[in-house]
Amino acid sequence: MTDYKLFRQGVRDFLALELSPELVRAGELTTSVFSDFEAALKWHKILHNKGWVAPEWPKEYGGTGWDINQRYIFQEECKLANAPSIVMMAIQMLGPMLMHYGTDEQKSFYLPRILSAEDIWCQGYSEPGAGSDLASLKTSAVRDGDDYVVNGTKIWTSMARHSNRIFCLVRTNKEVKPQAGISFLLIDLNSPGITVTDIVSLDGQIEQCQVFFQDVRVPVANVVGNENEGWSVAKYLLEFERGGHNFTIDIKKQLAKLRCQAQSVKARNGKSKLQDPVFRHRLAEAEIEAMALEQTELRIKGTLSSGGNPGALSSLVKCAGTELGQRFNALSVDAVGQAATPYHPDSLNPRYAGKTPAPGYALTAMAEYINNRAATIYGGTAEIQRAIIAKQILKL
């Protein structure tokens, strides 16, 4: 029997010791899936030194061997302590996929470099013409001796400007039905013929990029799994993207922050926004949704720890979790009112110490509200999730 209380205390002690004020600041000022990159990298290396950077991985590959409850506690404590979010694409998706499909050479070369952050990976799935209909992707890889020659473009590649490698879905056969002609390919972003351009998001910041490939030569040895079997590799990955997330942890954090914001906003009569009955009722309805979500995630956790497969319940939670997150964002913006409006990017830089046009509690509200629109789009849109529910649970 694991002593979870003791474990939690151990995590808390570690966080208290290792999280510098600057890292905490970066955590507090995080307004999207990604934290300030510099801080995230620092934190990644600290976690790596401790052996805790990939809690989900099996121990033999450098994971922790923690059970599902320990992993949950770890995530929760990191969130509560305002640790920055590390760049997760490789740890959450590429790693498990390499363990499952990769060759021994691929595993021994790439996995340690993911853990140490020597490699930073981005994900090359979507294309301008292939979003939800991913199988229609057109970036092609044509065999030429021991190389593929890659041509095409990938979009919404988060963190590509900070990455040195990209894992891609490419078309290796145009003659068969779309899903059957796709391969999974690892590409060095420093290869000749690659251009990365920035995409400015609605919050004025750059997280997303577009990557262009023009006659890029990639060794055939960089295919993961068999040629033309990339679709099943990707589907395996998507399950990790969907199932690996605990929305309750984020939502609880959002709720605590929102209560704090609402208490800070004072009307002339001295009453806080939290005492405003209209606002309080709206908040209460959202709090109740959060409790329903939490209990559903606990249900899924119970199924998982007894070896069951929650199946499409993870689609259900993805819909409910992301939409509730957006509801909290909206409440946040409503709570702070006009204090959410100043656009002042320095305010969100963890190393900035100057004046800010809005009070501290209001700094992140608008950026979070804006950036979280993506939550119901990435990882399978809310509409795709509903299609999965309709098909797999309701059998429509």
Added chain:
Amino acid sequence: MMTEDQQMLHDAAERYLRDNYDFNSRREVVSSSEFMSEPHWTAMASMGWMAMPFTEEQGGLGFGMQECAVVAEQFGRFLVIEPVFDSVVVAGALLTHEGVNTPDAVIEKMATGEIHIILAHAEADAAPSVTNTRALLQPTESGYRLTGEKVFVAGGGSATHFIITACLGEAFAYALVERDARGLTVEAYKTYDGRSGANICFDIHIQASALMASGEVAINAFSRARARAALIASAEALGAMDAALGATVDYTKQRVQFGQPLASFQALQHRMANMLIEVELCRSLVAAACRAHDNSATDEWALILACKVKTANAARHVTQEAIQLHGGIATTDEYIVGHYFKRVAALDSWIVSRDEALETFIAVVDAA
């Protein structure tokens, strides 16, 4: 996940109701002059459902709300009209709370279905939670005089006894009164959800022993009864909305328009997916709230109130959508889906209303 006991209760309830409580025979009872079916009542008693919440010493089965909710969910699914839980869970909580001096025989008779006791609390100008009633208890030489009026007593049509709440001086109190007590008039009626209700008017003399509780004991027992009523309402609403969703899925697969089944239209698929999301969120919360109640967890109240609010919201949404997705057929009395809608509409305000639950939730959360 259900325990073995819960699974057995679930299976037995599901089997009995599926085999004996089909929609058409229910309609016959509802359209008759009876307020419930005596044969069903007797059968439900013989299956032990009325003994569930009482301890073994009281002649019961010693089950918690987790087990009661399993059966209540089936009641929702099959639109049961017999006020089993109104009696054994709600009145039962008022009569078995610590400090309440209920004769053993009363509990025994409740647990075997020989009598059924219904809480008569609501008054025309007060919210269900209000405890400073207009009904009055005044001491007399041989006991008390109980005067006043109560309205919308759900299940009152068939009740053999009432628990009537009243003020004894400054104190909240309640008394157990037989339906045919002299000076008690019962104006019984059917309700839209196929059940019964009653407005009662009383000026009666009761013995001192008929005063079950007063003051703090009465307040605490009342609060516990309300908590349990909220859980039963939630479980029943869960069963009703789940059944409404099931009926909608089946119907849209069969119904052909524009040359294809309605279920093949994406707009409708997504709406049914939304219904499922609501049902499953409620399922998680009902189980958690019942568990918290049975374990007297510190977050018991917050969970119960959240559960009441969420299931009320969800059941309304799901049953409204069920009618909409069916179309005209679901607006008729002969089709079951509209009856789920009517039942959850009645549950919304039963003993603990949705809005009250929300308001109390805020008070509980802010005090924590």
